[in-house]
Amino acid sequence: METKLTVDHLGKAFKDKQAISDVSFDVRKGEIMAILGPNGAGKSTTIRNIMGIMYPDSGTISFSGHETIPRHRIGYLPEERGLYQNVKVMDILLYLADLKDYPLQKARERAHQYLKMFDLEGQENSSIEELSKGMAQKVQFISAIIHEPELLILDEPFSGLDPVSQELFKEEIRNLAENGTAILLSSHQMNLVEEMCDRLFMMHQGERIIYGDIDDVKKRYANFKCTLHGKNDREQLESLPQVERVDQNGDTSVLYLMQDVQPVNWLKQLPEQLNLLELSLDRISLHEIFLDIAAGRVSPEKEGAVHA
Known part of the structure; x- marks a missing residue:
């Protein structure tokens, strides 16, 4: 081009x-x-x-x-x-x-x-x-x-x-x-x-x-995140496999997952006692990618920057 x-x-x-x-x-x-x-x-x-x-x-x-x-x-x-x-x-x-x-x-x-x-x-x-x-x-x-x-x-x-x-x-x-x-x-x-x-x-x-x-x-930076609506204990969510961190606001919890998570397999691991009114799973946005980089949670310099 x-x-x-x-x-x-x-x-x-x-x-x-x-x-x-x-x-x-x-x-x-x-x-x-x-x-x-x-x-x-x-x-x-x-x-x-x-x-x-x-x-x-x-x-x-x-x-x-x-x-x-x-x-x-x-x-x-x-x-x-x-x-x-x-x-x-x-x-x-x-x-x-x-x-x-x-x-x-x-x-x-x-x-x-x-x-x-x-x-x-x-x-x-x-x-x-x-x-x-x-x-x-x-x-x-x-x-x-x-x-x-x-x-x-x-x-x-x-x-x-x-x-x-x-x-x-x-x-x-x-x-x-x-x-x-x-x-x-x-x-x-x-x-x-x-x-x-x-x-x-x-x-x-x-x-x-x-x-x-x-x-x-x-593909490189947008790991999956899972949004749960329901009253759940933060420590329990943080202990789930392949969860990097959890953000909570009231009864809404956002679980940020590790790289290379297989969504279908990960969902099968969720414990039955979780309080789930609604669940969604998608990749994080460009906005969230930038916030992660600015906060030092992701370091392109260390991992190798994406090039055109």
């Missing part, structure tokens, strides 16, 4: 603080690549270096093998939304498309298509300040994709959206990837990342901790 963006051994410091250190990953044509991590992990610094908003102290960034980044071929939805408030919707979309050297008539046609798609038809002559926050966010999203970018960088695209708008965004992001756009997506909403993305790059304290296919990451 063709590589669109390559970030190679990137480093950036602010005074005496190392914001990112030896960061390397790529984004391929037609894929949705997630960049994840808590606040302060270095995600925004990485993105700003890619966009040329700031420059790295070390390392290189290249687009299709060239170190010159063609801004007109990149779309960017920043976390801090920033459209001109007193400008009409159509005017701002055409203006931003023109900055990307995109044909005016084609931009107008695409603007009408997207305004209809996002339920903004008839708002062409409304100023941004007249729109709700969610409507303005839709316009900002359209402005990032109107020029048919080859690489699209989305920083918290779902923040503040209602569930219906989230679905519209998700559907269009998938459509863009299916049509060949390389997408780098940063989000704290790991359930959406898990649902949508092909690969992930997870950061912590400015460094890479996990990098690879979603499925490979899940």
